[in-house]
Amino acid sequence: MNGIFYISEAGAVFLESFLCYCFINLFSREPEKNRTLAFHSALLTAVHQIMGYWDVMPEIQALFFVFYICATSVILFQTDIFFAVSLVSFFVMCIYIIDFFSISLVGVAGKNGKIAYIILNQLSLWRLGYLVMNKVLLAGFYLGIKQLVKTGMVYSSKSLFTVTFFGSLGVGFLSWLTIEETNMYSLFGWTLCLVLVILFCFFMSLYARYRKETERRRELQMKEELIQREYKTLIDQNKEKEKMAHDMKNHLMVLTQLISRGEGEKALEYLGSLREPFLKMEPLIWTGNDTLDVILNYIRTRAESMGCFCQIQADPVPENFMSQEAICAVFGNLGDNAIEACEKMEPGAGWIKIKIRRANEMLQASVENSIGEQPEKRGEFLASQKEEGHLHGIGMESARRAAERYGGKLEYEFDEEKFVVTVTWF
Structure with missing residues (x-):
């Protein structure tokens, strides 16, 4: 039975790390293959399990999880550290929100106010059911974000990091309350957090659509301006050609006189001077x-x-x-x-x-x-x-x-x- 628990724990860590890599991959200009992401996820899972075997503090394990994904993301996706930190920290915050939302849901359904302590500290059927529910929700959350990204969702690293920073303060406080006692209030709090995260993602998607539409309008405006410029150029060229055509009789008179006097070289020079303005007007x-x-x-x-x-x-x-x-x-x-x-x-x-x-x-x-x-x-x-x-x-x-x-x-x-x-x- 313990073997099933350990396998489920390793599978949960692997899925979290793999989805975190995939989340970064959605916004990367240099996407990586899933095979590479799976390799690093498996390596991170192995190290995480070893740290758990040696009873390393959970806080240190969590920090190592974030540090490893951030460091490898900079190398894999050829991006800057702030880009990686903003995305990883946001996704980790979403993991915690979904984790405690699942804990609260299980606790309220089972009418057990101490369910958070049991799930977080004991290998039990409660924890196994929680892991299954939790990872299904996490996978669903990732797939939802993936669909939004396909519609053109964009984000700002600074805004995402700011949301994560202040959101983490609230998540930390709410986590402490949930561990103390799991009840309807904690479930309401985590539900609100989850709704706010989803609304934030939808807002970024709507903002991307707005910016895309604005950009499309500006591109069309540029095209119209280009047509107006070309139209004005054609009008100016036509006016210049009309003026030159009007003066052509005078030019012909001068050429006739030069040729009649046997001044062929001067006539050729004069023809060259007439040819130059026409060349300038030709696109x-x-x-x-x-x-x-x-x-x-x-x-x-x-x-x-x-x-x-x-x-x-x-x-x-x-x-x-x-x-x-x-x-x-x-x-x-x-x-x-x-x-x-x-x-x-x-x-x-x-x-x-x-x-x-x-x-x-x-x-x-x-x-x-x-x-x-x-x-x-x-x-x-x-x-x-x-x-x-x-x-x-x-x-x-x-x-x-x-x-x-x-x-x-x-x-x-x-x-x-x-x-x-x-x-x-x-």
């Missing part, structure tokens, strides 16, 4: 992607109008490698940022260099521009310095998310002289 095609070429042409035209040096080198790209909205969100935002930086510099001192290179299944785009002053950082993000931010892009973070929707990765770096953004698609 260049770099990539073969209509939307991307419109954006690149706009950047070139705008930069040259400010006296800013603009160099664009691009390979052909697939027509459907991203949606039009996503292309506007990424390249429109990066181009606007580069142009804005040049506007703040002395005339003729600014420059923009854009490179789009394709190698096999990898596509990489870089936008490099001069800067007069380093951008301001607010936490993990760059603060916008645009006077009319609603008319220019959706922010670096939104551009990153737009690229990631199509398998891209956005990175940036800057120093005192230049700002470089690189986006890579695999």
Whole structure:
């Protein structure tokens, strides 16, 4: 009989650690295979059982559980320690809430006010039934979170850690009351805690949907602005062509006189001067992607109008490698940022260099521009310095998310002289 109890204890620890790893995996940019997560869960379970055999204090076992998962998560998921700590601490708090909710439920159902002491300190049928109920609820909780993540649920490490910190204070106090006596009041308290956690997760999911919808609207707005820009450019070009057509008779008269006087070289020079304005009005095609070429042409035209040096080198790209909205969100935002930086510099001192290179299944785009002053950082993000931010892009973070929707990765770096953004698609 004791063998069944020990196996159930080990299984419970394994399931807790495995679900905790899977929980982190849901939010990781570098997901790991379940086989790797199961290996570390089994290793953690073995160490936990050894510590239990040597009668190590439960508090130390719990701290080791959190420390081990946090340390391995940083390595496995290639993330920072705060990201791991915020997720692990939140999930561990949820484990405790579900644990004591199950204890209270068993105690109220069995009308035993001391059930918490029996379950936590004795190997009994009460504890076995509690473990089964508890882990079923925990697995259900994880599956619910997984479904919310599929809908686009996001979170902030700071907000999650703050909720966990203050929530843990209440959980600790309520745990002490439950151990002293399990009754309807304790069951109500743990039910309330569980409901609050679920509501918090739903709130984060709703917030993600709201942000996604807001971002989609802004992307559409960028697309509309891009169309307006191209429309204005076409109008300006047509006006210029009408003006040149009106002046063509004068040009023909001058050419006729030069040729009649035998001044062929001067006539050729004059023809060259007439050809130059038409070349400037012709939009260049770099990539073969209509939307991307419109954006690149706009950047070139705008930069040259400010006296800013603009160099664009691009390979052909697939027509459907991203949606039009996503292309506007990424390249429109990066181009606007580069142009804005040049506007703040002395005339003729600014420059923009854009490179789009394709190698096999990898596509990489870089936008490099001069800067007069380093951008301001607010936490993990760059603060916008645009006077009319609603008319220019959706922010670096939104551009990153737009690229990631199509398998891209956005990175940036800057120093005192230049700002470089690189986006890579695999």
